[in-house]
Amino acid sequence: MITHRRQHLIKLEEKLQTCENCPLGKTRNNLVFGRGSEESDLVFIGEGPGEQEDLQGAPFVGKAGQLLDKIIDAAGFKDDDYYICNIVKCRPPGNRVPAPEEVQACMPFLRHQIASIQPKILVLLGASAAKAIIDPKLAITKARGKWVKMGNFLVMPTFHPAALLRDPQKKIPVWQDFQEIKRVFDEMKDGIYEDIFNDEQ
Numbered sequence: 350m351i352t353h354r355r356q357h358l359i360k361l362e363e364k365l366q367t368c369e370n371c372p373l374g375k376t377r378n379n380l381v382f383g384r385g386s387e388e389s390d391l392v393f394i395g396e397g398p399g400e401q402e403d404l405q406g407a408p409f410v411g412k413a414g415q416l417l418d419k420i421i422d423a424a425g426f427k428d429d430d431y432y433i434c435n436i437v438k439c440r441p442p443g444n445r446v447p448a449p450e451e452v453q454a455c456m457p458f459l460r461h462q463i464a465s466i467q468p469k470i471l472v473l474l475g476a477s478a479a480k481a482i483i484d485p486k487l488a489i490t491k492a493r494g495k496w497v498k499m500g501n502f503l504v505m506p507t508f509h510p511a512a513l514l515r516d517p518q519k520k521i522p523v524w525q526d527f528q529e530i531k532r533v534f535d536e537m538k539d540g541i542y543e544d545i546f547n548d549e550q
């Protein structure tokens with residue numbers, strides 16, 4: 350059965366196939382929209398497609414993606430527990446960081462995606478995602494591992510899996526972050542999550 354969420358996302362993805370709202374639309378091989386369960390409480394958000402993602406049309410399918418899949422699996426998440434997408438849906442040439450105008454042009458589509466899925470937890474993979482969603486001045490080394498409450502979402506920035514490939518020392522903090530994410534995910538699923546931000550509201 351195709352759910353309403355899935356229908357919304359299919360429509361949006363179809364619309365974006367011809368998007369040229371920023372220069373990345375002219376150089377992409379494939380739009381990289383998202384993968385995973387639209388019914389999930391958890392969305393992972395990366396920076397933007399790399400070479401493999403651009404060729405295959407799916408997010409996190411290259412080396413960094415394989416590492417991400419391993420971490421997600423080792424933390425105990427099942428395939429239908431999560432959805433994965435990126436800040437920008439088209440590959441920045443040479444894997445450069447997406448320009449602020451490119452991020453701005455693509456953000457409405459990410460918002461639409463998130464509004465359709467209605468997750469409870471957003472995990473921001475790396476500085477680009479964390480800056481685009483939390484604060485352009487954010488330093489990922491300081492911000493990682495700390496929950497931020499944004500509207501109805503609990504948001505956790507952590508290091509990008511590609512950073513772990515460059516610097517294996519980052520594996521320990523990322524593992525801690527994923528265990529914390531799983532803890533809160535499970536508590537929410539079991540209805541026993543106590544909002545740590547309640548006193549501040």
Ligand code: URA
Pocket residue numbers: 395396397398399402407408409410411413414435511
């Ligand atoms: N890096 C990202 O940020 N996203 C991908 O989809 C692949 C690599």
